[in-house]
Amino acid sequence: MAQQKASENKREQLRRYLEKTGVVDSLTSALVCLYEEPERPTDALEYLKKHLNVGDQALGEFVQLQQEAVELRQRCKRRTEEKKELKEKLRRYQPVSQGGAGPE
Incomplete structure (x- = not known):
């Protein structure tokens, strides 16, 4: 029970960190663009890398x-x-x- 609570706490801290640093917004934006593409790219990971400017x-x-x-x-x-x-x-x-x- 305590281990599960600690794990949930770590996840919550990570989530807050990702939101605070803008990672969640950037990923969401990139995934929305991928979703709205009329034709799916052959390499989704490469598409996301380009969209995230990396x-x-x-x-x-x-x-x-x-x-x-x-x-x-x-x-x-x-x-x-x-x-x-x-x-x-x-x-x-x-x-x-x-x-x-x-x-x-």
Whole structure:
């Protein structure tokens, strides 16, 4: 009984939050537009995404950011390898210290 009450309370809090932030109105508007379409779209989810302004623009931006992240990781990897090579060259050309050990 107490668990059911807590669950209902959580649902009520979520409902109020969604109403307060405008999510309910946006979803209702998008669903009404879908309902009023003379021909149903083949992909209802895609229709809703576009109607909620999170469709192609946000997807395009996401893909662009993913590509940029991949490029930055590759650049970082190349720089790390380059740093390692330069350290090795430096170690070869630096004079040996009195203790007989090279720089670390």
